[in-house]
Amino acid sequence: DAMVIQNPRYQVTQFGKPVTLSCSQTLNHNVMYWYQQKSSQAPKLLFHYYDKDFNNEADTPDNFQSRRPNTSFCFLDIRSPGLGDAAMYLCATSTYRASNQPQHFGDGTRLSIL
Amino acid sequence: AQKVTQAQTEISVVEKEDVTLDCVYETRDTTYYLFWYKQPPSGELVFLIRRNSFDEQNEISGRYSWNFQKSTSSFNFTITASQVVDSAVYFCALSEASYSGGYQKVTFGTGTKLQVIP
Numbered sequence: 212d213a214m215v216i217q218n219p220r221y222q223v224t225q226f227g228k229p230v231t232l233s234c235s236q237t238l239n240h241n242v243m244y245w246y247q248q249k250s251s252q253a254p255k256l257l258f259h260y261y262d263k264d265f266n267n268e269a270d271t272p273d274n275f276q277s278r279r280p281n282t283s284f285c286f287l288d289i290r291s292p293g294l295g296d297a298a299m300y301l302c303a304t305s306t307y308r309a310s311n312q313p314q315h316f317g318d319g320t321r322l323s324i325l
Numbered sequence: 326a327q328k329v330t331q332a333q334t335e336i337s338v339v340e341k342e343d344v345t346l347d348c349v350y351e352t353r354d355t356t357y358y359l360f361w362y363k364q365p366p367s368g369e370l371v372f373l374i375r376r377n378s379f380d381e382q383n384e385i386s387g388r389y390s391w392n393f394q395k396s397t398s399s400f401n402f403t404i405t406a407s408q409v410v411d412s413a414v415y416f417c418a419l420s421e422a423s424y425s426g427g428y429q430k431v432t433f434g435t436g437t438k439l440q441v442i443p
Binding site: 251252253254256299301303310311312313314315316317318319321 | 360
């Protein structure tokens with residue numbers, strides 16, 4: 212089945228130690244998104260890629276970076292994680308110019324900071 | 326700016342009861358799309374339904390039904406004969422048709438946590 216896969220499901224890192232979360236998709240969708248979701252809150256969009264075109268949300272901290280080496284993969288890099296970055300990180304995809312289409316989400320990576 | 330309000334933070338029902346989750350939205354666009362997603366404890370957001378702003382027909386899918394009323398800007402979701410497996414957080418979301426560069430602007434509500442007690 213076509214899907215969105217996130218690895219790992221759970222990630223523990225130390226305060227200030229860089230961490231990378233990965234997302235892959237077999238849907239061949241042009242757009243990939245990264246969301247941050249804290250406990251009992253709505254998902255918050257961090258940034259998205261349309262193909263290789265990177266689009267950062269205005270309020271996304273510089274600590275968060277992303278890479279998309281090809282259509283299938285997208286990475287979220289947190290350069291110096293702080294305690295406030297502990298959250299669930301969700302990757303999603305959608306087709307181009309399809310605001311009427313649902314986004315397809317992965318299972319998420321739950322990040323803990325020690 | 327678009328906004329989605331889910332006033333119910335948490336709801337508890339006993340199995341087999343019906344339950345309605347409320348969603349109220351604000352948008353200036355005349356063309357927009359509304360969604361409901363389910364997020365079980367495992368974390369994945371699962372798409373349930375999409376509704377276009379120009380189609381006010383209500384919809385029923387098994388035990389699920391949706392009531393879209395443009396006049397009150399509401400898109401409510403009812404689960405009939407609830408089951409324990411329905412326990413999850415449910416998000417209502419709004420997507421405007423106006424976009425740039427392929428970006429689908431989606432606004433999520435804060436979610437309603439539903440607990441179905443056996």
